[in-house]
Amino acid sequence: VPTALVIVESPAKAKTIKRYLGADYSVEASVGHIRDIIQPKFVKKDKRYNFETHPENDELQFFGIDIFGQESSTNVWEPWYVVSENSRKTITQLRKALKEVDTLYLATDEDREGEAIAWHLVEVLKPKIPHYRMVFHEITEKAIVAALENTREIDLDLVAAQEARRIMDRISGFGWSSVMRQVIGGGATGGRVQSPTTRRIVERERERIRFVSAxxxxxxxxxxxxxxxxxxxxxxxxxxxxxxxxxxxxxxxxxxxxxxxxxxxxxxxxxxxxxxxxxxxxxxxxxxxxxxxxKPKPPFTTSTFQQEVINKLGGSASAAMGIAQSLYQNGFITYHRTDSTALSDQ
Known part of the structure; x- marks a missing residue:
């Protein structure tokens, strides 16, 4: 009977890690993020909504982000999180598995998204048993065992970084998209990444047009x-x-x-x-x-791997990441979202 529950992000990764941990551990997957910022159309239906104070909070109405909190004099910028519809069944399964063990290990990816997922899991599951943050960069038996022996607390600074990124996504995406649909029409959208990237492409195209060949x-x-x-x-x-x-x-x-x-x-x-x-x-x-x-070329980083797939195989960036994700989950490569060129000793 398992005495500890390990939660990872993907089912494929869970199967691989289960092989290394044995019968004392139950390994389940969160299947990515389990919560997200509430959609604006549902704000007034949420039990947190106060019809006396919240109508004056434009950011809450338009973006699902409460900038004032309980008092209008404060400046909290607190996103209203809700459980994703697709995650309800997963959360039920995780709660059931949690009741049968006495220790919880949060083994989501060691990046800001993974750290945020671990934090959201604690916020939703509210475990009454000891829980630890378990991180690793490769899915090998040695790495998994080492991760169990060197657990830590959830890095709240990393969680805050992810939350800031998500807030920027929501505000820039919803705000700019609304303006662009009015100006351009159709399904035009804007966003934290795509809008600056589009500007850079336009600037490079103008440079190309100005260029005089010899x-x-x-x-x-x-x-x-x-x-x-x-x-x-x-x-x-x-x-x-x-x-x-x-x-x-x-x-x-x-x-x-x-x-x-x-x-x-x-x-x-x-x-x-x-x-x-x-x-x-x-x-x-x-x-x-x-x-x-x-000298031989250094090991791939995320960007150089994507470039090779695009330039030599004619694939896309998303296809490259899909391949890398599968290789990582099956224990063939180290964590694929990285700028590090360090090699694994295995």
Whole structure:
């Protein structure tokens, strides 16, 4: 009979972790967030609503966020949380499992979302037994056992960071979307991330439109030594003047940065040089040696993994994260939402 309950975020992860913990532990999933900020249309139907004081609270009416609390002189910015409709069955199952154990471990992801989920679980389940925050970066037996031995309290600063992010999402999303539908029409929306991103895309597009292209050519040669060793040579200088070789030689107006100190090869000139040097004997006048070291690329971070999937496999960012989530839940990779390049010792 299990004596401890471990709550993780996803059912797939729960199955993997259960294999490592054995019969003394029951592992259940919250299936993501269990609560969210109330929808504005339900505010007046909520039992917390006070018809004497709350009608003057515009933020509560429009966003589901109480900025005043019980007294209008305070400034609390308290979201009204409600249990998500899809989570009601899950909460019933978790409460039932909680009654059969004497210890609770909150093993949601160690990021601000996971920390918030752990806090919401405590707020909703109200456990009367000891409960601990259990965190790990990889789903291996060693990592899970270590996490059980090194539990901590819920990080309320991280919870507050997630709450601030959610409040910004609600205010910016609802506020800007309303304005955009009035100005643009249709189903136009705005948000904390998409609106600044759209602006950046527009700015980059304007830069592209302003950009003036410049034409230039280059000359390279496949050279074979008398010992039949092949190497590639590139024309970089003519009579002491550098041959233009890339965008660093031009400004945004398509003008040369160094004026007469460089040579711009046209397609015709480059073709003529090719005809002159083809099948001719070249002389190596000097050789300069310098140490060269090529290191392997670092392990993936979230962004570099997404870039590789998009650039090399033609997938999307969401598809990349779906793949990574599956690999993580099955114990093949470390936690995939990270900027760290640290490798697991397993």
């Amino acid at each position: 034409d230039y050519s280059s000359v390279t040669a496949n050279v074979l030594t008398r010992a039949e060793v092949a190497f590639m040579a590139k024309l970089i200088e003519i009579n002491g003047r550098k041959v233009v070789s890339g965008k660093n030689d031009f400004d945004e107006n398509g003008e040369l940065k160094k004026g007469n100190n460089v040579v711009v090869l046209t397609e015709k000139t480059a073709g003529a040089l090719k005809d002159v040097f083809t099948n001719k004997t070249l002389t190596v006048r000097s050789i300069e040696r310098s140490p060269y070291q090529k």
